[in-house]
Each structure stands twice: as structure tokens, then as C-alpha cells.
Amino acid sequence: MIFTTTLLAGQTNVLNKVGRYFYLLSSPDVVRIRFRDGAKHSTDFETDMREGMSADFPIEITEITLESKTAQRIEFWLGNTKLDYSMLAAGGASSFVNSGHAICGLGSNLAIDRHFRRKSITLTASADIVIGGLDVNANNGYSLKAGEPLTLGTRGAIHAYVKPAKIDMVSNQTSRTGVPATGRDDDYFHNDESSCFFHDKTTGNLITGNGRLVYSQDDGRTWLDSQVAPLFGKDSMEVYQQFGQTPNGIFVFRPHLSRIGVSRDGGETFDYFASLQGSLDIHGQVINDGLHVFSGWISADEQNLLFAAEERIWQSFDAGQTWEALPRNGANSVVHKTSTGDIYSITERNVYKLLNNQWMEIALSGGDSGHSLVSTGNKLYWFDANRGVLLHTHDGGQSWHELTTSRQEARFAKYMIKVGNSVVLGGLNWLGVIENFGGELTWYESNLASGAQYAGDRLVFDGQNIIVRQIEDRQNTVPISIVWPVAISVGAIFDVPLQWLAENN
Missing domain, CATH: 2.60.120.770 (Jelly Rolls)
Known part of the structure; x- marks a missing residue:
């Protein structure tokens, strides 16, 4: 007979239905199906199926397990009589x-x-x-x-x-602004660095933070403390790390207990969004692998999330309500997903790509921190700030082209960002720009020296300028950032x- 059921993303449905002949009559997306018979399970077969596919068995199937990565409603036939599917395909199946x-x-x-x-x-x-x-x-x-x-x-x-938007021109006639490295109270951390830096297009605000989250409504001249929801920010001993930005939100996370917060008002307030620790996996089990996380990623529609935890990466397709564990590959410092759906991770020693649910090593890394990844399709830039090495691949990691080979050649940059179709590195008194993805790297020297002696830090595009923090390797009570005027062609900055x-x- 014909059965109809609704599948939720990432959740497993086990149905006790009987029959030898199975037909997937209607299915908007791929369904992972496992067929088993009786208590002894002499038949145990699992496969991906799409609409119109069928399976025949020599003995009766008594249990079907259905799993889908997307929410969908499906219709299938299971019985001891063969079904003439061509009649259904011509219009017999119900519409929904x-x-x-x-x-x-x-x-x-x-x-x-x-x-x-x-x-x-x-x-x-x-x-x-x-x-x-x-x-x-x-x-x-x-x-x-x-x-x-x-x-x-x-x-x-x-x-x-x-x-895509892209940077067409960079002026080295720069100016300065102050972007603080916020401590837990009103002071600064021992090291002069920011763990997150954003620009909100709607309000025009700048947002940054380390031990506290702060925002500026006047291009960095003055800074105000953000109001943080207790459920997200109750631990005063932690820093706020950069999780990602979407067209509608700014996302940060706290490494301890893997809590994610979101601001939709230019950093004035941050509300709780989701967490890994204590949430449910796709099998309904409570997750205890989120005590400490290292990095994250979020899709433009805020539904697909990735968290790099102690031993593995976790993925959610429903805005963090449930999570799926990816294969173990050790502690990951960076995780990234491309628009083609490929997942990359960087550990202390290796760069990996997930292929057929297995991690494939595609390069050697230079440590467990200081990595940035940006992508367009299967084209990827990877910046290893520890070594000052910038590499590009046009084929998903099969081959790499080296653009910089040392920290000095990389102008002591720490971070890399993507601005539409352009890639930008924020160095110490220098700005590195690749105008078009896959092109050459050009460096620009500021006409005004920042006075900092250590490195460039977090950077952000504010719609008209690239702002790059300049840092010391010690406490700095007078933080300086260089403001680089740029001309940018009209186009999208984010995925749509x-x-x-x-x-x-």
C-alpha cells in the first residue's frame, strides 16, 4: 500500500511496514533508507534513494529506517504486490x-x-x-x-x-581610528588583540570584543558596551569569539559550553541563539562534546551551522536545534564550508576535506591556530599566519599555489577576509588585496605609520573602507587602527x- 510521511532534517524515522516491493513515489530530495527483515535481520540493506527508485527483496521487509538532510514529505509503496509505477508517474501519485x-x-x-x-x-x-x-x-x-x-x-x-562586489581601487592615503581590545571590566587584556570585529550595514555600527562586546556609532571614535543576554554571556571569565556574519545578523560564540549569541541591532544587544553542549544529536541523545569549541561557521540563511569541538566537527541543519557528529579527526582550529557544500577543517598538523564522509588530508598545517579560510565554489584561499604562508587552490585542494612564504613577506598579517569577489589581508602598515578570486596579490603601504611594532590584527570592510587593527605583543592602552579608503563595484558581499x-x- 501507499504510505506518506514527513521527514525532519537530520532526524531518523523507523517504520514497521511489511512487504517485498518498495517504490519511492515522490521525494523532493534524497532519502537515506535502510531495509531490514524480522528479528534476525538476514536482510540489512542501506542506500540513498531519489524519487522513482525502487528495491525488490526475496523475503518480506518488516522495518524501514528513513533519514533526510532536509525537511521533506515523501510518499512510498511497500507491499507484496509489484506496483506499476509508470501509471503513478503519469499522474496517479497525489500532489502536495x-x-x-x-x-x-x-x-x-x-x-x-x-x-x-x-x-x-x-x-x-x-x-x-x-x-x-x-x-x-x-x-x-x-x-x-x-x-x-x-x-x-x-x-x-x-x-x-x-x-559579487569587488575592490577596484585602494588608496594609501589612510587615516587612523581606535578599535579597543576590550578586557573583562574597563581595562585591556594583557595582549592587544581583538577576537571579533564586525561592521553592521543596516546601522553602520562597528562591533568588536574580547572579554567584553562593544559597539561604536561614530566610526570608532567612541565605544559603548553591548547588552548581553545572561543565558549567552553569564560567564565573565571567557572571551567572545567570531562565529560569522549573515545578511541579517552578527554571530559570536563563547568557547566554554559552545554558546552562540546573535545581534540584529548593530551590536547594541546580543541574544542567545544556540549551543552545542547539552543540545540533542540527530538520534535524540544529549551532546556532551561541547565543553570547549575552537571555531564555527554559519550559512547565509542561518540554518546550517558548524562547530569545531575537541575531537570532531558537529553540523546542524536546523539552526542549532539538533546536531550531527562528523567523523573524528582530532581537535580542529578552523572549520569552513563552501557554497558547493564541501567542508574543510584545519588541525594542528593537517588540512582536511570531507569526502564521502571521510576526512582526506590535502595539505600540512603549521600549528593549531592562526588560520583563515575563504572560498568561492571550489576555489579556496588558506592563510597560515604562523608561517605567513598564503596559498590558493582552484580545484578543491588537489593542487596549491603559494602567494607568500614568510611572515615578513605577508607583512605580518594575522587575518584574511573576503569582500565580495576580493580577498584582503591586513598587515602591519600594509594592506594586501586580491581584486578577483584567483588573481594576484598586490600590497599597498600606508602613508601614515601606525606606530605599532608587532602585527596587523582583525580587519573589517565598512562599506567604504577597510579598517585594520594594528597591535603590539603586550598591553596597549592607546589602540590604533588604519583606515584604508577603497572603491568597490556594486554587487553582493554575502551569499544570497x-x-x-x-x-x-
Whole structure:
């Protein structure tokens, strides 16, 4: 008979149904299915299936386990009689509405897979994009405006093009501003450094922090303390680390107990968002692996999260409500996910890429800290600040091209950021810019020396300038940051979330 069930992202459904012939009649996305029979389980078969696929067994199946990475409603047949699926495919299967989301990375990328079977689909993007076929670009697709719904009858793959912003010009006629390294009270930490640095486009505020979170409404001239929700910030002995930024939020985390906080008002307040420690995994078990975490990552739609914990990386597809443990690979200092879905991690000794649920070593790292990763598709830049080595791969880590080889050659930079399609390194009195992803690195020297002697620190793009903190290797009560004026072409800075509503067959 025909069964219909709703699958939640990352949650396992075990159904006791009987039959020898299985057909997946309708399924918007891939389903992981395990078939078993009786108490002895002489048949125990697990596979990924899509709509239209079937499986026959010599004896009756009595247990089916269903698991999906996305929330979806599916329809399947299981019985002791073969079903003529061609009749159902011609219109016998019931129709229903399903919804979901996709992330459109900068440039051209696949938005909706052709294997996602549907009668029609309605798309809405949070920013202007262009949609079309495989070779879609700014000139040959359909322009979908932000918030404008578009209904399509196509069942084929839908590709999207997001025009990225890029830095066209850098001026070395710089100025200075003060970005503090905040202590736990009103003083500074022993070392002059920031553990997070953001610019909020909506309010124009700058946000930074270490032992405290502070924000500035006047381009860094004065700073005010953020109001932090007790559930997120109750531990006064910790620092606030940079988790990520989306079009709608600024995210920081506290390493102890893996708590994530979010600000949606330019840093004036930070509310609790999610945590790893004490949450549930996809099997409903309480997680105790989040006592200390090292780094994180968040998608543009704020649903997909990654946390690098003591022994492994954890992933969530539902904004941190439930988490899935990835294979163990030791303590990770950095974790990153590309717009194509590839996950990279850096440990004390190695750089890894997750392939077929196994970690593959793609490079050797130079320590357990000081790493930055930025990407566009399978193109990746990796900066190892410990060695001053900047590397680029255009093929997902199969080969690497070295752009800098020492801390001196990297102008004593500590961090790297992505600004649209450009890559920026913040050095000591120097700014390194790659205008287009995959291009050459150009260095600019400031006409005003900062006076700092140690290194560049956190950096941020504020819409008109690149601001780079300059630091000492000791306490510094007069912090200095260099403000670099830049000209930037119009385009997107962040990936664009795409929502869809589909009528499935």
C-alpha cells in the first residue's frame, strides 16, 4: 500500500511496514533508507534513494529506517504486490506542496537540482539574483529582484548568478581610528588583540570584543558596551569569539559550553541563539562534546551551522536545534564550508576535506591556530599566519599555489577576509588585496605609520573602507587602527538565501 510521511532534517524515522516491493513515489530530495527483515535481520540493506527508485527483496521487509538532510514529505509503496509505477508517474501519485531553501553563492552556481522532481516551483530571493541554465550570467538570465516571487513550470536544474562586489581601487592615503581590545571590566587584556570585529550595514555600527562586546556609532571614535543576554554571556571569565556574519545578523560564540549569541541591532544587544553542549544529536541523545569549541561557521540563511569541538566537527541543519557528529579527526582550529557544500577543517598538523564522509588530508598545517579560510565554489584561499604562508587552490585542494612564504613577506598579517569577489589581508602598515578570486596579490603601504611594532590584527570592510587593527605583543592602552579608503563595484558581499515553494507530484 501507499504510505506518506514527513521527514525532519537530520532526524531518523523507523517504520514497521511489511512487504517485498518498495517504490519511492515522490521525494523532493534524497532519502537515506535502510531495509531490514524480522528479528534476525538476514536482510540489512542501506542506500540513498531519489524519487522513482525502487528495491525488490526475496523475503518480506518488516522495518524501514528513513533519514533526510532536509525537511521533506515523501510518499512510498511497500507491499507484496509489484506496483506499476509508470501509471503513478503519469499522474496517479497525489500532489502536495513542499518548501525549502537554498544558498546562492557569489558568481554562478546550482540552486535547484534537476533530481528535485516537481510540477512547479516558486522562488523568492533575499537579494537581486539572475536565474537560468548552466551557463547563466549577468547578461543571459532572468533578473529576479529581492522579495519578488517567480513561479516556474520547469522540472530541470535551476542555476543562479549572484553578481559579487569587488575592490577596484585602494588608496594609501589612510587615516587612523581606535578599535579597543576590550578586557573583562574597563581595562585591556594583557595582549592587544581583538577576537571579533564586525561592521553592521543596516546601522553602520562597528562591533568588536574580547572579554567584553562593544559597539561604536561614530566610526570608532567612541565605544559603548553591548547588552548581553545572561543565558549567552553569564560567564565573565571567557572571551567572545567570531562565529560569522549573515545578511541579517552578527554571530559570536563563547568557547566554554559552545554558546552562540546573535545581534540584529548593530551590536547594541546580543541574544542567545544556540549551543552545542547539552543540545540533542540527530538520534535524540544529549551532546556532551561541547565543553570547549575552537571555531564555527554559519550559512547565509542561518540554518546550517558548524562547530569545531575537541575531537570532531558537529553540523546542524536546523539552526542549532539538533546536531550531527562528523567523523573524528582530532581537535580542529578552523572549520569552513563552501557554497558547493564541501567542508574543510584545519588541525594542528593537517588540512582536511570531507569526502564521502571521510576526512582526506590535502595539505600540512603549521600549528593549531592562526588560520583563515575563504572560498568561492571550489576555489579556496588558506592563510597560515604562523608561517605567513598564503596559498590558493582552484580545484578543491588537489593542487596549491603559494602567494607568500614568510611572515615578513605577508607583512605580518594575522587575518584574511573576503569582500565580495576580493580577498584582503591586513598587515602591519600594509594592506594586501586580491581584486578577483584567483588573481594576484598586490600590497599597498600606508602613508601614515601606525606606530605599532608587532602585527596587523582583525580587519573589517565598512562599506567604504577597510579598517585594520594594528597591535603590539603586550598591553596597549592607546589602540590604533588604519583606515584604508577603497572603491568597490556594486554587487553582493554575502551569499544570497533563496526560498522555494514547490508543488510536488
